[in-house]
Amino acid sequence: MTTATSREDTEALAKGIIEGIHSFVESEVLPLEEQYRKILADERLLFRDDGRLVDEIAEARRNIRRKSAAAGFYAMLAPEEIGGGGLPSSVGVLVLEAIERRYGPGRLLIGWSNAFLTMTLIASFVDGPSHMFLSAGEAVRQQVLPSLLAGEKTICFALTEPDAGSDAWGLKCKARRDGDEWVISGTKQWITNSPYAEHAAVFAVTDPELVAQHKGGITCFLVDAQSPGYQAEKVLPIMGHMGSDCGSISLDEVRVPNERIMGQVDQGFQIGMLGISEGRLSIAAGCVGMAEWALDRSLEYAKQRKTFGVTLSEHQAIQFMLAECAIDIFTAKQTVVRTAELVDAFPTTGRLPVKEISIAKAYSVEGAERVLDRAIQIHGGMGLSNELPFHEGFRIARTLRIPDGTSEIQRRTIARQLLRGDVVF
Numbered sequence: 001m002t003t004a005t006s007r008e009d010t011e012a013l014a015k016g017i018i019e020g021i022h023s024f025v026e027s028e029v030l031p032l033e034e035q036y037r038k039i040l041a042d043e044r045l046l047f048r049d050d051g052r053l054v055d056e057i058a059e060a061r062r063n064i065r066r067k068s069a070a071a072g073f074y075a076m077l078a079p080e081e082i083g084g085g086g087l088p089s090s091v092g093v094l095v096l097e098a099i100e101r102r103y104g105p106g107r108l109l110i111g112w113s114n115a116f117l118t119m120t121l122i123a124s125f126v127d128g129p130s131h132m133f134l135s136a137g138e139a140v141r142q143q144v145l146p147s148l149l150a151g152e153k154t155i156c157f158a159l160t161e162p163d164a165g166s167d168a169w170g171l172k173c174k175a176r177r178d179g180d181e182w183v184i185s186g187t188k189q190w191i192t193n194s195p196y197a198e199h200a201a202v203f204a205v206t207d208p209e210l211v212a213q214h215k216g217g218i219t220c221f222l223v224d225a226q227s228p229g230y231q232a233e234k235v236l237p238i239m240g241h242m243g244s245d246c247g248s249i250s251l252d253e254v255r256v257p258n259e260r261i262m263g264q265v266d267q268g269f270q271i272g273m274l275g276i277s278e279g280r281l282s283i284a285a286g287c288v289g290m291a292e293w294a295l296d297r298s299l300e301y302a303k304q305r306k307t308f309g310v311t312l313s314e315h316q317a318i319q320f321m322l323a324e325c326a327i328d329i330f331t332a333k334q335t336v337v338r339t340a341e342l343v344d345a346f347p348t349t350g351r352l353p354v355k356e357i358s359i360a361k362a363y364s365v366e367g368a369e370r371v372l373d374r375a376i377q378i379h380g381g382m383g384l385s386n387e388l389p390f391h392e393g394f395r396i397a398r399t400l401r402i403p404d405g406t407s408e409i410q411r412r413t414i415a416r417q418l419l420r421g422d423v424v425f
């Protein structure tokens with residue numbers, strides 16, 4: 001495992017990786033952005049009628065993913081035990097922050113954009129190899145993992161259902177055993193990357209009594225999207241976009257071999273929470289970067305745009321907005337960095353920073369939304385214009401208050417931890 005022992009080591013390690021990513025983007029991604037500039041700038045050309053990406057852009061994203069994997073970036077946050085880069089969380093958050101800060105929203109071939117929450121450069125638990133795969137058995141490690149690590153194929157994380165979102169104990173999707181196989185039936189909704197994934201980590205009820213007691217009873221199955229009865233046809237466009245990478249899945253008597261169970265039967269809830277915890281911190285880190293991107297643009301603009309004979313930066317009302325952005329960003333960043341350190345320390349402390357992960361997710365996402373809102377205000381009419389991607393950043397920040405636990409669920413988690421006696425800060 002790549003280790004980092006102090007903040008200085010962490011920052012030095014992150015700096016080298018970030019420089020590598022920037023040169024990768026320059027040589028491999030920017031030429032594609034230029035080639036597809038017209039399509040990327042117009043959702044009427046970008047999305048098909050069914051909300052999926054047109055073939056050339058889907059293929060460009062696949063190519064970048066493969067090349068990023070070959071260059072050692074794509075799976076760098078996944079643990080070494082499954083063939084990933086084993087990058088400590090404290091380095092990972094700095095890398096994610098740097099990507100969003102440099103490239104900002106509206107760059108579909110790089111980061112969050114056009115209602116896509118998957119990144120081509122780096123895998124997350126909703127589309128590729130992650131810590132969840134530590135629980136994978138031999139069959140999954142041999143049959144599925146290599147193509148995920150190579151960026152050839154992707155997964156989706158299928159927990160949410162039409163009647164079970166925040167309350168995962170309300171799952172209705174069921175799996176029953178039939179010899180060496182399981183038969184799964186149910187519907188999944190709001191599943192990121194489901195329109196594109198070759199495999200799905202499907203969470204299904206295997207023991208309703210345990211589920212009723214909130215003591216287990218949910219199992220995680222790695223299902224092939226080609227299996228008879230599996231359908232991921234519907235894309236769910238969001239936030240005014242003409243498509244997204246989010247969709248619904250129906251499973252009608254889908255047969256899955258026993259060897260495709262992730263972890264133990266009835267113990268899937270913990271696996272899901274592991275993935276979601278990882279996702280919460282990654283979202284938080286990306287939001288810090290996106291907020292920094294917006295503040296960078298706002299500072300530039302405030303220094304050159306003049307009203308009433310002086311630059312915007314000389315008006316105290318504008319200065320206060322800039323300062324409020326800095327307060328949000330600094331607070332969010334320190335929260336994310338400290339939380340990542342606590343995650344890295346888990347093997348020695350045995351303490352999973354549940355409360356801190358929720359604080360980081362809620363604060364960074366809500367902070368990014370405030371910063372994007374101020375950036376739009378500082379830019380006046382231009383802030384609203386489709387020419388600048390502030391609207392995109394604002395929509396992303398607003399969107400991120402829902403997945404991987406809504407802001408209310410983060411507060412619920414924080415309060416529960418406090419009431420259990422976790423009052424360490």
Ligand SMILES: Cc1cc2nc3c(=O)[nH]c(=O)nc-3n(C[C@H](O)[C@H](O)[C@H](O)COP(=O)(O)OP(=O)(O)OC[C@H]3O[C@@H](n4cnc5c(N)ncnc54)[C@H](O)[C@@H]3O)c2cc1C
Pocket residue numbers: 117126157158159160162163164165166167189190191192193238246399402403404405406407408409412
């Ligand atoms: C863009 C996007 C991508 C997503 N990607 C995935 C994915 O890849 N995989 C996946 O499985 N799911 C995914 N989701 C689903 C997401 O995790 C759920 O939407 C989320 O958990 C909320 O569930 P819900 O939409 O059913 O809302 P509900 O659970 O019905 O909640 C509705 C409202 O009530 C509030 N609420 C609920 N319970 C409480 C409570 N106890 N106290 C206070 N307030 C409460 C919520 O905060 C929310 O404001 C995604 C969602 C979106 C929008």
